[in-house]
Amino acid sequence: MKRLYFLTILPFIGMLGFLPFVNRVEPFVLSMPFVMFWIVLWAVLSSVILAVMYKLDPRNKEDEEK
Template sequence: MNKRFFIFILFIIPFIGQLALLPFVNRIQPILFGLPFFHFWLALWIVVTPLITVVVYKLEKKNGGYE
């Protein structure tokens, strides 16, 4: 797999999680950490998205993309 394609896929994952999957997670039950599932799902992606961005940054830096 091409490294650029892998990085592109990593950048697409948050968009899919936050936008494309919303109709499937739009429900109240179960309650997780005191939040309806929909709100928990969005809060989860607020944490996951920067982590993915850090991984992409490290991959690009290792590849010589940011100097």
């Protein structure tokens, strides 16, 4: 159960940890510089990770049964 909460670290590591490695303008992805695309990608992935955590959390299943 506690291992599930380690998923919250992934967006932090992805967005800030790898930023020095992706800090470049070229290539353009979806008409955005790569660094901007990287940040937008992790913003979307953060939402997906939180949705997965919500579905897997057993405390939320107790509320659905009532």
